[in-house]
Amino acid sequence: MTSKGAALTATTDEPCATHPPGELTLARLLQEQMLRDARASGPLDRVVTWCLPWEQAVEASSLAGVLVYAAATPPDPTVLAELCRRDPAAVLIAGTVSADRWTKVRDTCGRVPVVSLGEHIGFREIGRLVAELTLAHEAHVLRYGVTVHRVLAELLYRGAGMPALAHQLSRLSHCTVAILDARLRILAFAQPATGSLDQEELSRTLAEDPPALIDESLGGHGPAVGEATVGGDSATCVVAPIVLGGRHDGWVLLIEPATPHPHDLAQHRVVVEQAVTIVGTEMLRMRSISEAEERARGDFVHALLHGRFGNASDLEARAAHYDFPTSATYGVLVAEVDPPGTARGLSREATRLTPPSGPRPLAAAIGDVIAVVRPFDPPRRAAPDAANRIVADYAQTLEKDLGQRVGGPVRVAYGRPVRGAVRIADSYREARIALELRGQLGLEHACGFHDLRVFAALRDLADSEQGRTFADDLLAPLRSSGAGGGELERAVVAYLECGGNVNAAARRLHVHRNTMLYKLERASRVLHLDLRQAEHQFSLWLAYKLDLLARATAGVDRELRAT
Known part of the structure; x- marks a missing residue:
C-alpha cells in the first residue's frame, strides 16, 4: 500500500x-x-x-x-x-x-x-x-484463539498500553492495525516494517468518509470482512466493534494489503475477535484511571475554591502534583450551563476549549456550575486594570466556546483577580455573587464583580447589621402593604431605574401615565416619603441595592457552606 x-x-x-x-x-x-x-x-x-x-x-x-x-x-x-x-x-x-x-x-x-x-x-x-x-476446523480455531488471547492478555496484565497491543496485533497478523474510539479517532496504530500506509491520511479518511463496513459491523455477531481501496490499492479489511457491558467504545480495524488466503483470513478474524475483548478491557482500565485522576483533580479544585487547606505546606504539596503555581495571579470564573446536569461533563472541556499561554487552568463541577481557576502573570509595567482585562477577555471567550459546545445559553461571571493561591476562595465567592446578580439583573454578557462597581462598593455595608437594618426598615412598609404591595414595589423600582421619569417608567410597565402617578402617590403614603425628592429617591435606590446584594450573598453563602 x-x-x-x-x-x-x-x-x-x-x-x-x-x-x-x-x-x-x-x-x-x-x-x-x-x-x-x-x-x-x-x-x-x-x-x-x-x-x-x-x-x-x-x-x-x-x-x-x-x-x-x-x-x-x-x-x-x-x-x-x-x-x-x-x-x-x-x-x-x-x-x-x-x-x-x-x-x-x-x-x-x-x-x-x-x-x-x-x-x-x-x-x-x-x-x-x-x-x-x-x-478439526473448530479445534484449530479454538487453539489459535487461545494462543492469541494469552499473548494479548499478558500485555494487558503488564499494563503495556494501547500502542503495545496494536503492535502485537500487527505482529500476529502481519497486517496494518488501527484501534479506533467511538468517534473513529485513531487511538493506536501499527503496521509491519514493509507497510507504508500513512496514519494521518487514514485518520483523515475515517473522519471525512468512513467506510460503510464499520457501521455494518455493529449489527453482526462477529468481525465484518470486506474489500477496500486503501491508498489507491486493493485491500481486505476485517473490523469488529469494541463492546463491553453494552457500551460501544470503538473498533479494531485490520487492513490486509492484498487478497489473503482463506486460511490467513480466518486467522485474521480470530485475531480481531480476541482483540476486541482485550482492547476493550484496556479502554476500561484507562477510563477508570482517568476518572480517578479527574476526581482527585476535582477535589483539589474544590479545596482551592473553599479554602480547605490546613496550612501552606499542604497547599504547595498538592499543587506541585498538578504542576499548579501557588504564587501567581488568579482569575476565578464560574459558568452556569443549560440544561442543568451537564456541568460535570463539561468541566474538563472548560480547560481545553481556550488553552491560555502559561499554566493550564483547572476546572471542576460544583452542582450545576462550572468553576474555572486560571493562573496568569500580568505583564510588567501594565495598567492597573490589566489583570481585570485579561480575565474579562478570557470570560468572554469561555462563554462563547462553551455555548457552541452545548448548543445552548451559558452565563459566565468572574471575581476580581487575586494574588496568591490562598486568596482563590475570596475571588470564587465574588464570582458566585456576580453570577447571582447577573441573573437577577438580566445582564446579557459575561460580567465580573469588578464591573458591578456599585455592588462591589456596597458589599461590606450589605453584610453589616447596619446595612441590613437600613434596607429592611425602608422597604418593609412597601412590601407589607397588602395585596397591592407587589405592584407598588414594581412601580417604585421602575421609577427609580428610569431616573425619576414618570413617562419612561409608565412605558416600561406598559401602563398609562395617570396610573403610574396614582401608584407612586400610594407608595409615598405607605412609605411616608415624597418620592419626588431626590434625597428620598436615593435612599430607596440604596435600600434596593443593599437588599439585592444581601439576598445574592446569602444564597451564595448557603451553597458554599453546603459544599
Missing part, C-alpha cells in the same frame, strides 16, 4: 462476505482424496456443517449447511424439488449416474449443488469425513 490516500470502500460481492471464511465448504470437501473423482455442479462455496441420509432429510424442517445423501435409486422428482426448496448445502447422489439422470436431477435441484459420488462411497464414510473436518 502506498500513502497516496486511504479511501475505504467496502464491497459485499465476494464469497468472504456471504459466510465466515475458513469454515468447511463444499469446495474444500471435494479436495479430499476420497472425493477427488466426484462430479459436481452448482456453486461450491456453500458452508457444510453436517450430513443426513435422504430419509431423515425429507423429514427435517431445516437443511441449512446440510449435505443430503441419496442412494443409487433415483429420488422422486417432486420430493426432490420440495427438499431443495429448504436449501440444503448440496445433494449427494451415490452410485453410477447416467447422463440423462444427471441432467434431470440437476435441473430439478436448480441452484442447489449436485455431486455424483461414484460406486464405493457410502453415507458412513461421508458423515465421518464431514465430522472430522468440521471438528
Whole structure:
C-alpha cells in the first residue's frame, strides 16, 4: 500500500462476505482424496456443517449447511424439488449416474449443488469425513484463539498500553492495525516494517468518509470482512466493534494489503475477535484511571475554591502534583450551563476549549456550575486594570466556546483577580455573587464583580447589621402593604431605574401615565416619603441595592457552606 490516500470502500460481492471464511465448504470437501473423482455442479462455496441420509432429510424442517445423501435409486422428482426448496448445502447422489439422470436431477435441484459420488462411497464414510473436518476446523480455531488471547492478555496484565497491543496485533497478523474510539479517532496504530500506509491520511479518511463496513459491523455477531481501496490499492479489511457491558467504545480495524488466503483470513478474524475483548478491557482500565485522576483533580479544585487547606505546606504539596503555581495571579470564573446536569461533563472541556499561554487552568463541577481557576502573570509595567482585562477577555471567550459546545445559553461571571493561591476562595465567592446578580439583573454578557462597581462598593455595608437594618426598615412598609404591595414595589423600582421619569417608567410597565402617578402617590403614603425628592429617591435606590446584594450573598453563602 502506498500513502497516496486511504479511501475505504467496502464491497459485499465476494464469497468472504456471504459466510465466515475458513469454515468447511463444499469446495474444500471435494479436495479430499476420497472425493477427488466426484462430479459436481452448482456453486461450491456453500458452508457444510453436517450430513443426513435422504430419509431423515425429507423429514427435517431445516437443511441449512446440510449435505443430503441419496442412494443409487433415483429420488422422486417432486420430493426432490420440495427438499431443495429448504436449501440444503448440496445433494449427494451415490452410485453410477447416467447422463440423462444427471441432467434431470440437476435441473430439478436448480441452484442447489449436485455431486455424483461414484460406486464405493457410502453415507458412513461421508458423515465421518464431514465430522472430522468440521471438528478439526473448530479445534484449530479454538487453539489459535487461545494462543492469541494469552499473548494479548499478558500485555494487558503488564499494563503495556494501547500502542503495545496494536503492535502485537500487527505482529500476529502481519497486517496494518488501527484501534479506533467511538468517534473513529485513531487511538493506536501499527503496521509491519514493509507497510507504508500513512496514519494521518487514514485518520483523515475515517473522519471525512468512513467506510460503510464499520457501521455494518455493529449489527453482526462477529468481525465484518470486506474489500477496500486503501491508498489507491486493493485491500481486505476485517473490523469488529469494541463492546463491553453494552457500551460501544470503538473498533479494531485490520487492513490486509492484498487478497489473503482463506486460511490467513480466518486467522485474521480470530485475531480481531480476541482483540476486541482485550482492547476493550484496556479502554476500561484507562477510563477508570482517568476518572480517578479527574476526581482527585476535582477535589483539589474544590479545596482551592473553599479554602480547605490546613496550612501552606499542604497547599504547595498538592499543587506541585498538578504542576499548579501557588504564587501567581488568579482569575476565578464560574459558568452556569443549560440544561442543568451537564456541568460535570463539561468541566474538563472548560480547560481545553481556550488553552491560555502559561499554566493550564483547572476546572471542576460544583452542582450545576462550572468553576474555572486560571493562573496568569500580568505583564510588567501594565495598567492597573490589566489583570481585570485579561480575565474579562478570557470570560468572554469561555462563554462563547462553551455555548457552541452545548448548543445552548451559558452565563459566565468572574471575581476580581487575586494574588496568591490562598486568596482563590475570596475571588470564587465574588464570582458566585456576580453570577447571582447577573441573573437577577438580566445582564446579557459575561460580567465580573469588578464591573458591578456599585455592588462591589456596597458589599461590606450589605453584610453589616447596619446595612441590613437600613434596607429592611425602608422597604418593609412597601412590601407589607397588602395585596397591592407587589405592584407598588414594581412601580417604585421602575421609577427609580428610569431616573425619576414618570413617562419612561409608565412605558416600561406598559401602563398609562395617570396610573403610574396614582401608584407612586400610594407608595409615598405607605412609605411616608415624597418620592419626588431626590434625597428620598436615593435612599430607596440604596435600600434596593443593599437588599439585592444581601439576598445574592446569602444564597451564595448557603451553597458554599453546603459544599
